[in-house]
Amino acid sequence: MSTATHSPARTFAAHAVLIAYTAIALFPVLLIVINSFKSRNAIFRSPLALPTPENFDLIGYATVLKQGDFFLYFQNSLIVTVVSLFLVLLFGAMAAFALSEYRFKGNTLMGLYLALGIMIPIRLGTVAILQLMVASGLVNTLTALILVYTAQGLPLAVFILSEFMKQVSDDLKNAGRIDGLSEYRIFFRLVLPLVRPAMATVAVFTMIPIWNDLWFPLILAPSEETKTVTLGAQIFIGQYVTNWNAVLAALSLAILPVLVLYVIFSRQLIRGITSGAVK
Amino acid sequence: MGSLSIQNVKKSFGKVDVLKGIDLDVKDGEFVVFVGPSGCGKSTLLRIIAGLEDATSGTVQIDGKPVNDVPPAKRGIAMVFQTYALYPHLTVKNNMGLGLKQAGEAAAEIERRIGVASTMLSLEPYLERRPAELSGGQRQRVAIGRAVVREPKLFLFDEPLSNLDAALRVNTRLEIAELHRRLGATMIYVTHDQVEAMTLADKIVVLNAGRIEQVGAPMELYNNPANTFVAGFIGSPKMNFIDGARLGDTAKTIGVRPEHILVDPNKGDWKGVVIHAEHLGADTNLYLDTEKAGRITVRLFGEYAAEPGTTLYATPVNARTYRFDEAGRAIAR
Ligand SMILES: Nc1ncnc2c1ncn2[C@@H]1O[C@H](COP(=O)(O)OP(=O)(O)O)[C@@H](O)[C@H]1O
Numbered sequence: 001m002s003t004a005t006h007s008p009a010r011t012f013a014a015h016a017v018l019i020a021y022t023a024i025a026l027f028p029v030l031l032i033v034i035n036s037f038k039s040r041n042a043i044f045r046s047p048l049a050l051p052t053p054e055n056f057d058l059i060g061y062a063t064v065l066k067q068g069d070f071f072l073y074f075q076n077s078l079i080v081t082v083v084s085l086f087l088v089l090l091f092g093a094m095a096a097f098a099l100s101e102y103r104f105k106g107n108t109l110m111g112l113y114l115a116l117g118i119m120i121p122i123r124l125g126t127v128a129i130l131q132l133m134v135a136s137g138l139v140n141t142l143t144a145l146i147l148v149y150t151a152q153g154l155p156l157a158v159f160i161l162s163e164f165m166k167q168v169s170d171d172l173k174n175a176g177r178i179d180g181l182s183e184y185r186i187f188f189r190l191v192l193p194l195v196r197p198a199m200a201t202v203a204v205f206t207m208i209p210i211w212n213d214l215w216f217p218l219i220l221a222p223s224e225e226t227k228t229v230t231l232g233a234q235i236f237i238g239q240y241v242t243n244w245n246a247v248l249a250a251l252s253l254a255i256l257p258v259l260v261l262y263v264i265f266s267r268q269l270i271r272g273i274t275s276g277a278v279k
Numbered sequence: 280m281g282s283l284s285i286q287n288v289k290k291s292f293g294k295v296d297v298l299k300g301i302d303l304d305v306k307d308g309e310f311v312v313f314v315g316p317s318g319c320g321k322s323t324l325l326r327i328i329a330g331l332e333d334a335t336s337g338t339v340q341i342d343g344k345p346v347n348d349v350p351p352a353k354r355g356i357a358m359v360f361q362t363y364a365l366y367p368h369l370t371v372k373n374n375m376g377l378g379l380k381q382a383g384e385a386a387a388e389i390e391r392r393i394g395v396a397s398t399m400l401s402l403e404p405y406l407e408r409r410p411a412e413l414s415g416g417q418r419q420r421v422a423i424g425r426a427v428v429r430e431p432k433l434f435l436f437d438e439p440l441s442n443l444d445a446a447l448r449v450n451t452r453l454e455i456a457e458l459h460r461r462l463g464a465t466m467i468y469v470t471h472d473q474v475e476a477m478t479l480a481d482k483i484v485v486l487n488a489g490r491i492e493q494v495g496a497p498m499e500l501y502n503n504p505a506n507t508f509v510a511g512f513i514g515s516p517k518m519n520f521i522d523g524a525r526l527g528d529t530a531k532t533i534g535v536r537p538e539h540i541l542v543d544p545n546k547g548d549w550k551g552v553v554i555h556a557e558h559l560g561a562d563t564n565l566y567l568d569t570e571k572a573g574r575i576t577v578r579l580f581g582e583y584a585a586e587p588g589t590t591l592y593a594t595p596v597n598a599r600t601y602r603f604d605e606a607g608r609a610i611a612r
């Protein structure tokens with residue numbers, strides 16, 4: 001190792017870049033959170049100031065918890081996100097395993113076809129999807145959202161996971177075959193644990209857009225019983241008046257569950273990386 | 280129990296023909312080594328025997344029964360891989376026991392066999408460890424143990440020593456030889472290293488570009504190579520090949536092993552200059568540029584003081600030269 005890589009100037013520059021990026025990324029989030037604890041006047045008068053004892057106000061949170069069925073919205077969002085995530089990871093990993101492990105005619109073509117969705121946004125098909133959901137009676141159900149999000153998440157999942165699965169040792173899978181393990185056991189017990197870091201990456205990339213989506217809940221499931229958090233928060237945004245306290249409080253609350261999920265996955269991610277390094 | 284017969288096995292990956300018709304018989308209890316340069320199809324042939332890969336055509340018989348449609352776990356084989364291929368999430372004990380458990384063997388019997396194998400391979404202290412907590416040599420012993428507990432008719436080894444350092448390689452080689460003597464099972468061993476082949480094999484199969492070049496006992500291949508490929512592959516340093524015309528011989532190529540050349544400072548057949556000398560203690564390898572035979576390698580036993588630039592005369596031992604025709608085939612003496 002040359003000493004140049006450890007020079008203080010380089011270390012400082014690297015940290016400066018990382019800190020600047022972190023500040024830029026966190027700033028909007030921080031703004032939402034601090035303003036959610038302020039009175040309406042204070043939000044407009046000094047949007048960048050921290051809450052003080054004079055202008056501290058929980059009115060936003062009170063409104064959110066009183067108004068509508070926010071717990072239900074939360075529950076809906078969680079169900080949709082977690083179930084879609086599970087399906088994306090399961091089917092994505094299975095398709096990736098088939099593509100990387102088995103030689104069959106049209107293997108490459110199939111891989112390209114499955115990855116096509118990365119480049120073509122699923123929203124282009126909204127009208128057709130809506131017609132499909134109406135025809136199958138799935139409008140205003142969480143199932144509709146789960147199906148759409150599963151389809152939306154699969155291309156990237158298949159693409160990333162098949163790259164990683166190609167790197168899993170053939171010898172290991174063959175050892176399993178000689179010991180009489182079924183292809184399913186080989187997939188679930190040998191291969192999946194070894195691509196866990198990739199699974200965590202895919203989980204994070206899949207989860208955030210689902211949780212944040214406003215488009216499909218608005219179109220496919222706008223009923224009171226199936227509203228998600230992002231859609232629920234819209235009731236505080238009026239054409240003439242917007243209840244900023246409530247909007248900011250709702251958004252602050254909406255960050256929490258996704259933050260928890262992120263922490264879980266990122267810990268997996270780090271554990272995966274370090275366990276690989278120690279081996 | 281444990282004979283193997285391969286008839287006209289061919290294998291193609293798409294347009295690439297990797298195996299071009301392999302015929303081979305292995306008797307019960309034999310230690311057979313497949314040797315050949317990297318990419319010649321050794322592993323592919325071994326995987327076809329194991330059932331991990333389907334042959335494009337041809338049949339594989341184990342104990343006289345065709346096994347083309349039998350899955351790997353039911354062929355009565357066990358395999359040891361170059362990369363150990365231990366299950367990372369299982370302890371050493373469970374790594375060894377998994378195959379038996381999968382086959383529905385009774386717990387007591389599994390326990391007994393693991394006991395026997397771990398004693399044989401000195402693995403008792405590590406039974407509760409995971410592969411990540413073992414050294415390379417220990418991991419390979421576990422992989423061998425996993426094969427032993429299956430009590431297979433046929434052991435398959437795919438370059439099991441390639442990932443070990445030189446000292447461990449010699450030790451593990453001895454262990455495998457001892458294992459073969461003790462179990463008396465049939466073993467097929469793949470390597471690109473001719474030293475491993477020579478030291479372990481009852482019978483060596485030399486493969487090149489998807490074909491068998493020659494099959495025979497180690498000394499048979501050394502003394503009577505069928506062609507220039509085998510002659511060059513077996514023996515180290517490599518055999519010297521000299522253009523027949525240069526020596527006034529009717530054969531296309533003349534082959535002389537480095538150890539079958541004598542040198543003398545004053546007189547001899549080929550006058551030459553030392554280009555480089557390798558002093559290994561037990562032997563000395565000299566590289567000579569000769570007027571008559573071109574660049575040749577000479578292997579001398581013991582120490583020999585010769586520095587680059589020295590003039591020496593080399594004389595081949597006539598009884599031990601080989602003659603090869605246009606196609607590279609050996610001409611009978
Ligand atoms: N799954 C595969 N697909 C395509 N080509 C392969 C595959 N496996 C092996 N080959 C090719 O077959 C040839 C022989 O491979 P292999 O049997 O592994 O050689 P060896 O073990 O003698 O080094 C190589 O040229 C390799 O590129």
Ligand SMILES: [Mg+2]
Nearest residue numbers: 321322323438
């Ligand atoms: Mg190989």
